[in-house]
Amino acid sequence: MQKEFDILVFGATGFTGRLVARHLKKRYAEGNTSNTTWAVAGRSLDKLQQLVKTEQLPPSISLQVADSNLPETLAEAISKARVVLTTVGPYARYGSDVVRLCAELGVHYCDLTGEVHWMRRMIDQHQHTAERSGARIVHTCGFDSIPSDLGVLFMQKLMQERHGIAACHVKYRGSDFKGGFSGGTLDSMWSMAELAERDPALWKLIADPYALDPEGGHRGQDGPDHTTPEFDPDFNAWVAPFVMAGINTRVVRRSNALMGYPWGRNFRYDEATLMPSGPFGFVGAAAMAVGFGTMNAMTRVPPLRELLQRVMPKPGEGPSESQIENGFFKIELLAKHPTDAAKHLRGRITGDKDPGYGSTSKMLAECAVALARDESPVGGGFWTPASALGESLLERLPANAGVRFEVVS
Ligand SMILES: NC(=O)c1ccc[n+]([C@@H]2O[C@H](COP(=O)([O-])OP(=O)(O)OC[C@H]3O[C@@H](n4cnc5c(N)ncnc54)[C@H](OP(=O)(O)O)[C@@H]3O)[C@@H](O)[C@H]2O)c1
Known part of the structure; x- marks a missing residue:
């Protein structure tokens, strides 16, 4: 069916949506070489018009008024697009009809959710519909979980090229970050806690290391995420819990399962924050673990x-x-070689803006362009960034989003 535009940016008037619009304007201005077209959507026409002014978007840009609480307005806007990119969160509160409509209408979809319980529900409810309509639905296209998911793909490709085998275990160690939190992200955390109060089974689901695996998937050897300070001999350093591990690790394990276990059924993956090696490292890791635990408990x-x-x-x-x-x-x-420690490989991922918003908005925008423009190895259904867009993103992110994947000798 002929569409009015390639990408609908839903939530463009919010904190992250505005940054997405800024990136698209910079990289995909009218007449861009890839001929990618896009529109902005939100619940207030006034705010959309303000956005066009403040961000100096092309005056001809299409403005779509759609409210998550009014599904008929959503359906009208979504049906005009090839891809919906949405930053309207918390997703469990505002996102379910958007996913349902994309699955029904065969419109590709990407978002920034980190709400594991909601993703599980969306997969269970709409997988078959998306398979039938051809809609490729890809959650977690921001700092959670692109660096994790694409980082593992990058290391596994390298291990395969160099040693002809898959790594049996990949470790992700957050080493240096500078950025901040937005109210929208915090609102998603509060909303998840409120839901879990009404349904305590959600805490159990969120704690399950294989919470996002396809039904009947193989449960591997991974256990709970790091919660205490530990000494990691592979990095000769102390490590502390990593705040996004509870999302990213589930996504990486789902990627392995969706791709048919190319990294092995017992592939292991974990995330932690890297601290120095001596007593200061231990104190830092302990302080971080206590801070993390306290925030969780509060x-x-x-x-x-x-x-x-x-x-x-x-x-x-x-x-x-x-x-x-x-x-x-x-x-x-x-990336650990299964039998020979001399063949372990080290890599690094860097990003040139704050992870949560500056980099996240560019990663999400590039996912939407990849869904609209690039060949994909998969058909309709619920995918992860690596399983649906892996090869495209390993090219697009360094070229357009300031995210680099490197081998460390
Ligand atoms: N995974 C990651 O790495 C990552 C990073 C950043 C953010 N996030 C997530 O992204 C989401 C957005 O964060 P943010 O900081 O950009 O939040 P935000 O500034 O609060 O933006 C939320 C957007 O949703 C819109 N909205 C709210 N209710 C709506 C409704 N009923 N119908 C249509 N639109 C509605 C708001 O519209 P108005 O402008 O009209 O109020 C606003 O545009 C959050 O869920 C956050 O957790 C994830």
Whole structure:
């Protein structure tokens, strides 16, 4: 069917959506070589018109008014697009009809959710519909979980090229970050805790290392994520919990399962934050573990959560322009050869903006362009970034989004 535009940016008036629009304007202005066309959508025409002015978007850009609470407005806007990119979150609160409509209408979809329980529900409810319509649905296209998912793909390709075998274990170690939190991301955390209060089974699902695996998938050897300080001899350093591990590790394991276990049925993957090696490293790792545990515990207790909500950024608020511009991230990777330690491989991922917003918005935008423009090895269904867009993204992200994957000698 003829579509009015390739990409619909839903949530363009929000904190991250505005940055997505900025990236698309810079890389895919009218008449761009790939001929990618895009429109902006939100619930308020006034705000969309303001966005066009403040971001100096092309005056001819299509503005689509759609409200998550009014499915008929959503259906009209979605049916005009080849791909929906949405930053309207918390997704469990606002996103279910968007996914359902994309699956029904055969429109590709990408988002920034980190809400594992919601992804599980969407997969279970709409997988068959998406398979039939041809819609490729790809969650977690931001800092969670692109560097993790693509980082593992990158290391596994390297291990295969160099040693003709898959790595049996990949370790992700967050080594250096500069950035900030937005109210929208915090709102997603609060919303997940509120839902789990009504349905405590959600905590069990979220804690399951294989929570996102396809039904009947093989349960490998991975256990819970790191919660305490540990000494990691492979990095000769202390490690602390990594805040996004509970999302990223599930996505990487799902990628392995969806691709038919190319990395082995007992492939292992874990994420942690890298600290120095001596006593200062231990103290830092312990402090981080305590901070992480305290924040987690406070989120689960309603009066303490309300206290946090009062003092932390509100939806629509986030890091300053200079925090975004001067932010960055650096992640170290180790891919273990199954039998010969001399053949282990080390890699690094870096990003040139703050991870949560500056880099995230570019990664998400490039996922949408890849869904609209690039050949994909898969048909309709719920995929991960690596399983649906792996090869495209390993080219697009360094070229267009300032995210680099390197081998470390
Ligand atoms: N995974 C990652 O790496 C990552 C990074 C950043 C953000 N995120 C996630 O991305 C999401 C957005 O974050 P953010 O900081 O950009 O949030 P935000 O600034 O609060 O933006 C939310 C957007 O949703 C829109 N919206 C709210 N209710 C709506 C409705 N009923 N119908 C249509 N639109 C509606 C808002 O519209 P108005 O402008 O009209 O209010 C706004 O545009 C959050 O879920 C966050 O957790 C993930």
